[in-house]
Amino acid sequence: MNLRLMAALGAALMAGPALAAGGAEILKSQCVSCHAVEKPANTSFERLWERKGPDLYYAGSKFNKAWLEKWLQNPERIRPAGELYSRHVKGSDKEDVVDESTMTPHVKLSKADAEAVAAELMKLAAPEGMVEKGAFKGEKVSMSMGAMFFNKLRGCAACHSAKAGTGGASGPELYTAGERLQSDYIYSYIKNPQKIDPHVWMPTLNLAEPDLQRLTGYILQLSASEGK
Amino acid sequence: MKTNFGQRLPLLLKSALLLGSSLMLAGQAGAAEAYTERALRNYDTYCVQCHGINRNGRGINSRDMSVQPRDHSDAKGMGDIPNEEIFRVIKEGGLAVNKSVLMPAWGNVMNDEEIRELVAYLRFVCKCGSTN
Numbered sequence: 001m002n003l004r005l006m007a008a009l010g011a012a013l014m015a016g017p018a019l020a021a022g023g024a025e026i027l028k029s030q031c032v033s034c035h036a037v038e039k040p041a042n043t044s045f046e047r048l049w050e051r052k053g054p055d056l057y058y059a060g061s062k063f064n065k066a067w068l069e070k071w072l073q074n075p076e077r078i079r080p081a082g083e084l085y086s087r088h089v090k091g092s093d094k095e096d097v098v099d100e101s102t103m104t105p106h107v108k109l110s111k112a113d114a115e116a117v118a119a120e121l122m123k124l125a126a127p128e129g130m131v132e133k134g135a136f137k138g139e140k141v142s143m144s145m146g147a148m149f150f151n152k153l154r155g156c157a158a159c160h161s162a163k164a165g166t167g168g169a170s171g172p173e174l175y176t177a178g179e180r181l182q183s184d185y186i187y188s189y190i191k192n193p194q195k196i197d198p199h200v201w202m203p204t205l206n207l208a209e210p211d212l213q214r215l216t217g218y219i220l221q222l223s224a225s226e227g228k
Numbered sequence: 229m230k231t232n233f234g235q236r237l238p239l240l241l242k243s244a245l246l247l248g249s250s251l252m253l254a255g256q257a258g259a260a261e262a263y264t265e266r267a268l269r270n271y272d273t274y275c276v277q278c279h280g281i282n283r284n285g286r287g288i289n290s291r292d293m294s295v296q297p298r299d300h301s302d303a304k305g306m307g308d309i310p311n312e313e314i315f316r317v318i319k320e321g322g323l324a325v326n327k328s329v330l331m332p333a334w335g336n337v338m339n340d341e342e343i344r345e346l347v348a349y350l351r352f353v354c355k356c357g358s359t360n
C-alpha cells in the first residue's frame with residue numbers, strides 16, 4: 001500500500017495531474033464506504049436499507065463516461081428525495097417533504113481525479129445478462145406519444161420527473177437520464193428493475209416491447225430537450 | 229365491523245416465525261392486532277413513496293399526481309374495500325380493479341405471502357375491518 005502510494009505520488013509528480021494512476025485508489029479510499037464496486041455477495045432486502053449509495057459495480061454498462069467526468073466534478077442531486085427516499089422524507093400539513101437536514105452534499109473531485117475515476121468506473125462491466133446489449137433499436141419517437149405513455153398510460157411520472165420541478169420524487173430525475181445513462185441500460189432497467197437492483201422500489205410492469213422502445217426513446221430525447 | 233385478528237393470529241405467527249421476522253403486537257385492552265415486521269418494512273419501502281410516511285395518501289410523489297393515492301388511515305374508505313380487492317390491487321395494480329394506473333402492480337416484487345401480510349397490515353393501519 002505504502003509502496004503503491006509512493007509510486008503513485010512519484011508518478012504524479014513526474015507526469016502531472018492528468019495521470020490515471022489514482023483512479024482505483026480513489027475509489028478504494030473515498031467511495032467504497034458508500035458504493036459497492038464489486039458485486040455484493042448479499043443482495044438482500046435489508047441491504048437496500050443498509051447501503052449508503054447506489055451500487056457502482058456495473059457502472060461501465062450504465063453511465064456515459066462524459067457525464068461521469070462532469071458530474072464527479074460538480075455533483076448535483078439526481079434523486080430528489082435521496083437514497084433511500086423513506087429515510088429522507090417527513091410529513092407536513094400537506095404532502096410529505098424532503099427533510100433537507102438529512103441530505104449531505106456528494107464528495108466532489110478535481111478534474112484529474114474525476115477523469116481517473118471515470119476511466120476506472122467504465123471498466124466495471126455489468127455481469128452477463130444484466131443489461132441487454134443492442135436491445136434499444138434507436139428509432140425516433142414522437143415526443144407527444146412518449147409523454148402520453150410516460151405520464152398517463154404507464155404512470156411513470158408518479159415517481160419520476162420528466163421536467164425540472166414537476167413529477168415524482170422517489171425515483172431519479174429522468175430529464176437528464178439520456179446524458180447520464182446508456183440506452184440499453186435505460187431499456188433494461190424499465191423492463192426489469194429488480195434484475196439490475198434486487199428489491200428496488202420501482203415496479204416491474206411487464207411492459208411490451210413497443211412500450212420499452214418508446215419509453216427508452218422518449219427518455220433519451222427528453223435529455224436533449226429538457227436536460228440542458 | 230371489527231376484524232377478528234385473533235383468528236388470523238396463528239397463521240401470521242407461524243409465517244413470522246418461519247421467516248425469522250418478529251411479530252408486532254399492538255392495540256389496547258386485549259384487542260390484539262397483528263402484523264409482521266416484514267409487512268412494515270415492505271410498506272416503508274414500496275408504498276410510502278405515494279401513500280405517505282403517515283399512511284394518509286400524501287406521499288412525496290403525490291403532489292403532482294392526477295389521481296390521489298388512497299388514504300390508508302381512513303377507516304371508512306378502507307373499510308369499504310374487501311380484503312380480496314386489496315390483495316388484487318397490490319398484486320396486479322389499479323387497472324385490474326378499474327382504478328388508476330398510478331397505483332402500480334407489485335406482483336413481480338413481492339410474493340403472495342408478502343402481499344397477504346400487507347393486507348393485514350393495512351387493516352391495522354385503518355383500524356377497520358373488511359366488508360367481507
